[in-house]
Amino acid sequence: MALQFFNTLTRRKEDFVPLDPEGKKVGLYTCGPTVYNYAHIGNLRAFTFEDLLRRYLEYKGFQVKHVMNITDVEDKIIRTVRESGKSLREVTDFYTQEFFRDLDTLNIQRPHVVPRATETIADMIKLIETLVASKHAYVAEDRCVYFSIKSFKDYGKLAHLDLENLQSGARVAQDEYDKEHAADFALWKAWDEDDGTVKWPSPWGDGRPGWHIECSVMSMKHLGETFDIHCGGEDLIFPHHEDEIAQSEAATGKPFVRYWLHNAHLLVDGKKMSKSLGNFYTLRDLLAKGWTGREVRYALISAHYREQLNFTFDGLQAARSALQRIDEFLLKLQELAGAATHGVPKAVVSEFEAALDDDLNISGALGVLFEFVRVGNKGTFSPAGAADVLAMWKKLDMVLGFGMPTKSEVPAGVQQLVEERQAARKAKNFKRSDEIRDQLAKQGWVVDDTPKGPRAKRIG
């Protein structure tokens, strides 16, 4: 079966065929963070989904050029700047760095190009000038430049909205009476006092770019006027991505993006994450509670990206146990030298791929792997067979990013106690052996007595 993605634009699954005539290169743009605070696990779900997408594309042999923006000028950032007394750059540099640290913790691959909004302002002004010249945009009384949605006949094609419905339901900010249409959106925001020192010169006076224009400009700059895939959370469908389409296509006259992929949000304990409910978590919160990056990665990645994910600590515990099951299997293979050859069933790889080909059905793919683990645990492997399986798993892990387990290094002191305990057991001095076990536990080590002798493992 061909690789298929659910395209928000058409609301159906479509075969994925890249723009590249040779079918090799893929342009991927993922909406990046607004760097005014630490990322929360809801944000990180989007980035783990996008990581799975990119890894699978690469696994399938595509050459992916992955671009992700950093939004480093925006209302909330300006507020943080004002309140902290720091410079814009100090604030955004700090949270950008922390953001990438989170990505590393979750083993998310870094994008190839990470443009910052504030470094792309000249290009944004150029695009806005084009839109003003072609009457798709106008300068209002308030000195802001707005995009005129009436000038773009396809407006609403992504979100499946029409203009009348937009007006009836939407709350319209009171200070937006300068606009010709309530849903017209700012391309350029005129400076006001609250902005402090945050401003750039433009043909329309000092100010700063609107949010939507950033993504249009940064994506087209690095991927071309039409590119393959654009991702983001489902909340971005409207207005953000709708507006990107409008301004980009109005400016270039070409289709902007071919496949739009959006991930559903996550809930925590069945409720929308919010600070007031006390169910708001950043990655560092979870790390502080003793969870690891890969456990969080597993929990975030193991449900289909278009389904709402209910994040719970029970779920994290399930992720931990599931990973332990995988680790035990792989560690066993690493140590094993059995009699019969088992070999790698070809079906595993093809079924794994078939699941992911179907709009990244990760649950199905993991199901295939666990099925294999169960069958594999029953069989025995020759050294060559075990090596084959490990090689296969390593390849599949390019997609999953869980990493291969390694035996924990046992310090000499610990190893000595383990041996002492084993000697005591041999001598049937169980009182002594249990004492040593307690002693090891205090040092953070647990001993498993396997048929092949004791094995020390670090706790946690």
Add this chain to the structure above:
RNA sequence: GGCGGGUUAGCCAAGUGGUAAGGCGGGAGUCUGCAAAACUCCUAACGUCGGUUCGAUUCCGACACCCGCCUCCA
């Protein structure tokens, strides 16, 4: 009000017009001095009411409940 998604065992979560993967949990067993870990086996499910059909959890239509977007938001 408009647009969209969901409802599968105790929990999480795939999928299918012919009674349904997987993970976690639970139970039993193997192993062990006892444990622990591991492994094996077992366990249990398609919101309600209609319709189409030889047959529906799967298609269609209602209903109920949940959730998202429509406003900064992954």
